[in-house]
Amino acid sequence: MATAVASHAHPPTSTGLDHRKIAIWAFIGSECMLFASLISTYLIYKGRSVVGPFPHEACDPPRCATHLNAILNIPVTSISTFVLLMSSLAMVLALAAVENRGKPGYEGILGSSKLWLLVTAILGTTFLGFQAFEFTSFVHEGLTIRTNLFGSSFFTLTGFHGAHVTAGVLWLLTLLAIDIKRGLQPKDALLVDISALYWHFVDVVWIAIFTLVYLIR
Amino acid sequence: MATAAVSPGYAHAGEKSASGLWSWLTTVDHKRIGALYMYTALSWFAIGGLEALIMRWQLKGPNGHVVSAEVFNQLFTMHGTTMIFLVVMPLSAAFFNFLIPLQIGARDVAFPRLNAFSYWVYLFGSLFMNSSWLFGMAPNGGWFGYAPLTTMPYSPNLNIDFWMLGLQILGVSSLAAAFNFITTIVNMRAPGMNLMRMPMFTWMAFVTQFLLILAFPVITIALVFLQFDRFFGTNFYTMTAGADPLLWQHLFWIFGHPEVYILILPAFGLVSEVLPAFSRKPIFGYPVMVYSGILIAFLGFGVWAHHMFAVGMGPIADSVFSVTTMLIAIPTGVKIFNWIFTMWGGNLRFTVAMKFAISLVALFVIGGISGVMHASPPADLQQTDTYFIVAHFHYVLVAGSLMGLWGGVYFYYPKITGRLLSERWGNWHFWLTFIGVNLTFMPMHWSGLYGMPRRVYTYDAGQGWDIFNAMSTWGAVIQAIGVIVGFWNIWSSRKNGEIAGNDPWGGGTLEWSIPSPPPDYNFDVIPKVTSRYPLWDVKSPELTADVPHSKHGDERNDVVVGGKHVAAFHDHMSAGTPEGGVNPHSKQAPTKVPLKTAEELGIPMPYPTIKPLWVAFFMVLMFASLLLIHKDKTQLAITGVIVFAVCMTSFLYGWLTSPLEPEHH
DSSP: OOGGGGSSSSOOOSSSSOHHHHHHHHHHHHHHHHHHHHHHHHHHTTTOOSSSOOSSSOBOTTTSSSOBOOOOOHHHHHHHHHHHHHHHHHHHHHHHHHHTTTSTTOSSGGGOHHHHHHHHHHHHHHHHHHHHHHHHHHHHTTOOTTTOHHHHHHHHHHHHHHHHHHHHHHHHHHHHHHHHHHOOOGGGHHHHHHHHHHHHHHHHHHHHHIIIIIIOO | OOOOOOOOOOOOTTOOSOOSHHHHHTOOOHHHHHHHHHHHHHHHHHHHHHHHHHHHHHHSSTTOOSSOHHHHHHHHHHHHHIIIIIIIHHHHHHHHHHHHHHHHTOSSOSOHHHHHHHHHHHHHHHHHHHGGGGGTOOOOSTTTTOTTTTSTTTOOSTHHHHHHHHHHHHHHHHHHHHHHHHHHHHHOOOTTOOGGGSOHHHHHHHHHHHHHHHHHHHHHHHHHHHHHHHHHOOOTTOGGGTOOTTHHHHHHHHHHHHHHHHHHHHHHHHHHHHHHHHHTSOOTTHHHHHHHHHHHHHHHTTOGGGGGGGGOOOHHHHHHHHHHHHHHHHHHHHHHHHHHHHHTTOOOOOOHHHHHHHHHHHHHHHHHHHHHHTTSHHHHHHHTTBHHHHHHHHHHIIIIIIHHHHHHHHHHHHHHHSBOOOHHHHHHHHHHHHHHHHHHHHHHHHHHHTTOBTTOSOOOSSSSOHHHHHHHHHHHHHHHHHHHHHHHHHHHHHHHSOBOOSOTTOOOSGGGGSOSSOOTTSOSSOOOOOSSOHHHHHHOGGGGTTSOOOTTOOGGGGOEETTEEOOSSOHHHHSSOOTTOOOTTTTSOOOOOOOOOHHHHTOOOOOOOSHHHHHHHHHHHHHHHGGGGGGTOHHHHHHHHHHHHHHHHHHHHHHHHSOSSOOOO
């Protein structure tokens, strides 16, 4: 903690925390309202679509021109959710590796921040791959962003989340590049710390989305 | 206690470390960015005022035909959007930038380059939105842009695209600035300045930043839905697809009502600085002032549907929102009474800044009371969409926010430029504004109650509206003359105004302890804060006898800053104004004590950089490319978005990987 006070030229911060740590929390607070708006809209529009496909129930003539299956594939999304949650674990290990570099017990695989950053990024990318698969299969089944209210609100909500994961993956890869170039030291822990806060936040949002969109009928 | 009245080391006005266009384009100094905000906002104020004048000229008498109905729609839309997003918010941001670091005893904001970025996004975004005039395609859906009216079937032209993309861009600017100021206030307070010692302006600015970060994401999402509907054919606002016609209204006003407090709270903060200085009394009931500001912001998130009583939400929703709305009158009333009690028994000086501040207190009450009137749904059903509402919100925004901000301009111009504004011209400015504002907006109460609807571009004679409209128009002309006088004052005083000295008004907060204009590092020694009015503690301790103190500050006083111990008291704080608050330097030649540079003092200053400007520039171009979709050039639009996104990201990486300031040890 209190890494900001390293230089004597700047007064110590009022809280003892680095500026970036305060800013990322403010940013996350703001992001909460962003996702709250998206999720609320999805919930408000739930069951209001006039044409299929629908998330949880099949649609048959005469309501729909042809038979349309319920579109959400909960088993597949459960796997991708698991993958994303595991990425948070890898993120924790990456931060611990940077913070404890050189300490006993962190010599081996546990101390390899490069490995854990890479694993986090790969798991995040895997999640995105699942999402790409999900989106394309939905389109094949007749659900696009223009089809109905469900399509519009579903693709926008999950797409926004996917965009956040993408930004997180780019952030992680940037950290990985720095780590490879000069090695992240305990004094750089804050760089990993704030990216980890962001990454965990994006995960938590997904838990809300998975519960409200996929699990609850 | 320092007793020696050492000659202050203030720079004589006009002495700047660097000047020229390039230094302004690359500046990361919060004071210069604040000045840029101020001058840009005042320029847009002239444009927005011109739009209002054209509308008033059209409505001067019945059956006016100065402009067509379509142009009138564009005028009222852009007048509202300009005044809210390009004038009052940035003018508040000018004070946030300039004052927050000075008031909390910091050398800059937490993220100086992000601060520059915020300004450039604002500038380019405002230019983008107003460039629509050149195509005759200015936004025409009202500042609230109600969907589905603004969706493709009803608004097929580029007008709405300019509006929604412009607002999206401006949101980025506000959010980036808000993260920056929250961090600055949380983390960069001088030793001894705990939260309950922060100056009232900084407090209200702090509250405003929270409103910004919580309200803006909601309009962002509402605008994203609108963009998707317009560009990609989604169904968020398509009624035939089962969409809720109230979705936009709810999302917009969940943002829109906190936005009202985003507009007024900074002005409240400025008034809370001006009144104590010219009453020579600490603010009355400081903790209650703080809490009521927080309460206004908190309640502000629970009242949005009072903008929607006419849509038929049912008695329960109407009652709830009616009650929460009336509740807000309580903390607001507390503020009004505390300002009055601050002046009560004070040693009052009626400077122009003070007159503007008092007029906010007086006139805001009028707007506040009419606000409580339409907090009642049955009354609102009579008043909604009439000029009565126009009267109400102009009383809170012009007679409220803008009067407070003008007061702030007169109060802080000497700190910004080193010279005082002319009180003679200032009095003309004030009285013309005061008379003009009341002559314009007071009759609107009557035209509204006689049934004149808002946003009509012309009206027939014989409905009892003529006289009130004529009065409003001439009032607007008087306001315009007042504004011209004010602009002239700002222009001429920057060379001819009296030298201000450190502390022309006898203020009690830290910004008055340093030279005017402040050196780029603000404080050569980080001050120690002993109470809410640290400067009065040194210069006029009898004024702060009833204010909580700690004799020794807090435990962080003994820190080493820039290789120096933080001093117990500072000689320069005792210099400047003697008792009575009269500026002793007004008729004297400035004492030319050259200020030490940051380098001589060993204070690391951030490098100037052009990168935030380029990031902002490419971001705006990225948004602007989307316009091509509606010119059936989708491929070109996508290419533009990708190319500009790549440019933006590469400058962003360049920015993030280059050091902020020289290495120091």
